[in-house]
Amino acid sequence: xxxxxxxxxxxxxxxxVTIRYxxxxxxxxxxxTSVLPIILNYPPDSLNNAFDIYMSGIPFVAQISIIYxxxxxxxxxxxxxxxxxxxxxxKDTNPKKINDKKRIQKIREKCFxxxxxxxxxxxxxxxxxxxxxxxxxxxxxxxMIFKILMxxxxxxxxxxxxxxxxxxxxxxxxxxxxxxxxxxxxxHVSLKSKIWLQVLPIxxxxxxxxxxxxxxxxxxxxxxxxxxxxxxxxxxxFDSSVTYDSGNLVKIFSEFELAHYSHSKFMIKPDGxxxxxxxxxxxxxxxxxxxYNSGNLDGRTYDGYGIxxxxxxxxxxxxxxxxxxxxxxxxxxSETIVFLLMDFLFTIFVTIVSLSMFANSLHDxxxxxxxxxxxxxxxxxxxxxxxxxxxxxGDLCVAYNKVQELNDQNIDQIKSSQDLLIERERLxxxxxxxxxxAHNLKTPIMSIAGADEALTQLVQELDASxxxxxxxxxxxxxxxxxMQEWIDKIKTHTSYMSDVITAVKGQAVxxxxxxxxxxxxxxxxxxxxxxxxxxxxxxxxNLNIKNKVPDNRKISGNINSLVQVLNNMISNxxxxxxxxxxxxxxxxxxxxxxxxxxxxRDYGPGLPKVVQENxxxxxxxxxxxxxTGLGLFMSYSNIKAHFHxxxxxxxxEGKGTSFIxxxxxxx
Numbered sequence: 078x079x080x081x082x083x084x085x086x087x088x089x090x091x092x093x094v095t096i097r098y099x100x101x102x103x104x105x106x107x108x109x110t111s112v113l114p115i116i117l118n119y120p121p122d123s124l125n126n127a128f129d130i131y132m133s134g135i136p137f138v139a140q141i142s143i144i145y146x147x148x149x150x151x152x153x154x155x156x157x158x159x160x161x162x163x164x165x166x167x168k169d170t171n172p173k174k175i176n177d178k179k180r181i182q183k184i185r186e187k188c189f190x191x192x193x194x195x196x197x198x199x200x201x202x203x204x205x206x207x208x209x210x211x212x213x214x215x216x217x218x219x220x221m222i223f224k225i226l227m228x229x230x231x232x233x234x235x236x237x238x239x240x241x242x243x244x245x246x247x248x249x250x251x252x253x254x255x256x257x258x259x260x261x262x263x264x265h266v267s268l269k270s271k272i273w274l275q276v277l278p279i280x281x282x283x284x285x286x287x288x289x290x291x292x293x294x295x296x297x298x299x300x301x302x303x304x305x306x307x308x309x310x311x312x313x314x315f316d317s318s319v320t321y322d323s324g325n326l327v328k329i330f331s332e333f334e335l336a337h338y339s340h341s342k343f344m345i346k347p348d349g350x351x352x353x354x355x356x357x358x359x360x361x362x363x364x365x366x367x368x369y370n371s372g373n374l375d376g377r378t379y380d381g382y383g384i385x386x387x388x389x390x391x392x393x394x395x396x397x398x399x400x401x402x403x404x405x406x407x408x409x410x411s412e413t414i415v416f417l418l419m420d421f422l423f424t425i426f427v428t429i430v431s432l433s434m435f436a437n438s439l440h441d442x443x444x445x446x447x448x449x450x451x452x453x454x455x456x457x458x459x460x461x462x463x464x465x466x467x468x469x470x471g472d473l474c475v476a477y478n479k480v481q482e483l484n485d486q487n488i489d490q491i492k493s494s495q496d497l498l499i500e501r502e503r504l505x506x507x508x509x510x511x512x513x514x515a516h517n518l519k520t521p522i523m524s525i526a527g528a529d530e531a532l533t534q535l536v537q538e539l540d541a542s543x544x545x546x547x548x549x550x551x552x553x554x555x556x557x558x559x560m561q562e563w564i565d566k567i568k569t570h571t572s573y574m575s576d577v578i579t580a581v582k583g584q585a586v587x588x589x590x591x592x593x594x595x596x597x598x599x600x601x602x603x604x605x606x607x608x609x610x611x612x613x614x615x616x617x618x619n620l621n622i623k624n625k626v627p628d629n630r631k632i633s634g635n636i637n638s639l640v641q642v643l644n645n646m647i648s649n650x651x652x653x654x655x656x657x658x659x660x661x662x663x664x665x666x667x668x669x670x671x672x673x674x675x676x677x678r679d680y681g682p683g684l685p686k687v688v689q690e691n692x693x694x695x696x697x698x699x700x701x702x703x704x705t706g707l708g709l710f711m712s713y714s715n716i717k718a719h720f721h722x723x724x725x726x727x728x729x730e731g732k733g734t735s736f737i738x739x740x741x742x743x744x
Contacts (some may be wrong), residue, residue: 090167090251091160097244098156098195099149105236106145109228110138116289117224118296120366120379128369132362140210147206155198159191163251181255188248192241196274199237204229221383224289231285234278241275272436280428288421296385299408304377306336307389307404315393315402323395330354330402340406347398359405363388367401378403385409525571528563535560595631595743598624598666598673604640605664609647616651617658625667632673633743634720642712646677646736649709653681653734673740680733689728716740 086092114124114137123129124137133140163184169175207229211222314333315321321329330342331354341356351364360380367378367390380386390403539556542548602622613620632639647662654660665676684692692709716722722740 090163091157094244094247095153095156098152098240101240101243102236105232109232110141117383118293119382122370144206144210148203151202184255188251196237196241199240203233224383227285231282235282238275238278276432284421284424288417292417296408300387303406304389311391315391320394323397326395343403345401525567528567531563593634595633596636597628597631598626599628605643609644618651618660621661621663623665631743632740638715638719642715645712650679653679673742675738676735678735683730684728684734
């Protein structure tokens with residue numbers, strides 16, 4: 078069974094990142110609670126008291142707290158759900174699962190994508206929660222909901238950006254914990270998108286707040302003017318020390334002139350009933366606020382939370398008691414709203430255009446450097462970047478040019494060291510091969526020496542037979558026949574020696590020799606057979622050559638290089654048997670998909686996993702201190718670079734290994 082670590086709730090990645098998100102959200106809520114009443118021009122002394130509860134059912138602080146708690150719960154659940162694979166990985170103690178590359182790749186992809194997913198959630202969830210709370214806290218005029226949502230949108234955008242910035246290092250820590258140099262990045266977000274994501278919301282917030290504050294200042298100027306005008310006029314018209322007749326008071330107040338036809342007059346009688354003298358009937362909010370607070374504000378009253386309708390009141394004594402006379406007026410301006418809206422849209426447009434130009438410019442500058450760095454990795458460029466600016470991008474170009482210089486120096490040094498290592502390996506192989514060839518040449522040399530002695534005797538016999546009457550013509554023919562047989566043997570041995578010398582001479586050149594010729598697999602296998610015969614014979618291993626390719630199908634390249642590659646692979650196969658006699662190695666040439674396949678197959682123990690993972694990538698050897706690991710590394714590089722082919726292997730434990738070389742035929 079898989080074991081899990083007992084991580085405490087607060088040590089889980091999902092919990093730790095949620096705490097960050099909610100901490101940022103709490104700071105934003107505290108700021109919002111402080112500035113919202115000011116920016117939206119809430120009536121004084123109308124929040125978090127009995128009047129607030131009477132009007133909304135829930136006080137303002139409770140409304141904000143509900144929004145925060147509701148959003149927190151939804152964000153917590155969302156993060157917990159999205160972080161399940163990451164939490165599970167940190168809990169695991171199973172080494173196989175912890176090191177599972179596919180699992181790690183998925184977690185890395187999540188760490189790249191989650192900040193943007195949660196960013197989107199944080200943008201829309203609070204707005205939805207705010208609308209929900211507003212819907213359950215009484216009836217609100219559209220203008221109030223619009224202004225509140227504008228403010229909420231600006232703050233929630235800021236909250237999302239702030240959360241993204243303050244949580245980024247947390248995802249970076251996770252990526253470092255599961256860093257794998259071989260990991261690929263399948264979730265790609267361009268630099269332009271990141272700039273848009275972080276800068277545009279803040280720009281929108283700034284523009285919205287500026288528009289709301291500007292509108293608020295315009296309203297305050299007009300409301301102060303109207304209040305002071307009506308307050309002064311009403312105090313001049315009515316004397317607080319005089320007791321008026323209630324009927325006469327209505328008549329006097331009806332004749333009181335208003336500054337604009339849209340303004341309204343109302344009276345609140347001692348019994349609490351409301352009499353509308355002219356215009357619109359006052360709202361319940363204005364009446365209740367007048368009862369609660371207008372006396373504390375020198376007669377100023379308001380029609381709602383964030384509503385640009387206010388009033389001026391004065392208390393007058395009558396025989397029935399105290400009457401409250403009030404004038405209600407709207408101080409919003411449709412022209413001002415349209416102007417601010419147009420200004421907002423224009424500013425947003427200018428911001429988007431400017432931001433787009435900036436993002437494109439920065440993206441192009443950095444992409445120039447990144448493309449050049451990719452070219453370095455592909456060894457396809459050694460050009461330097463021009464320094465076109467004196468900022469961080471210019472510094473990056475300077476650093477790139479220095480890296481390029483060091484890279485060129487390192488490449489030259491590596492090539493020099495690689496050529497030296499390859500030359501040493503080649504000479505070591507050549508020395509071993511020459512020893513075997515010298516042994517192989519003993520047989521034909523001794524045979525030629527024997528033929529020389531035999532021919533000498535036959536010549537002497539022929540010379541002695543001339544003029545001898547008992548020697549017949551038939552005898553002369555027999556002597557000639559024997560001489561011809563010895564001559565044929567000498568030709569065979571000299572031809573073999575010539576082939577050996579040609580093969581050895583070919584192997585004396587370096588593997589980097591770029592001479593290109595066309596040759597057949599028969600020519601190739603002939604040289605391999607000659608050069609490997611002694612090593613195979615000494616190891617008591619049989620080489621089974623199976624050439625299934627016709628001689629008219631040619632290969633283009635340096636035959637000596639390919640001979641070295643096959644010899645190296647056959648030597649590896651011989652060593653795989655570890656000295657066991659009577660073993661077989663197959664050397665096969667066949668056509669597959671109109672390409673030549675050369676197969677070297679042994680029936681040994683197979684390759685260890687550590688060798689399989691690094692074969693062709695590193696100079697790895699299974700021979701301990703006696704091996705350099707250059708053989709197969711050189712062979713793979715040679716096949717790729719000089720023959721434009723490919724090389725792969727198939728191995729099974731206890732059943733052997735096959736190396737397959739795929740080469741294109743010559744045109």
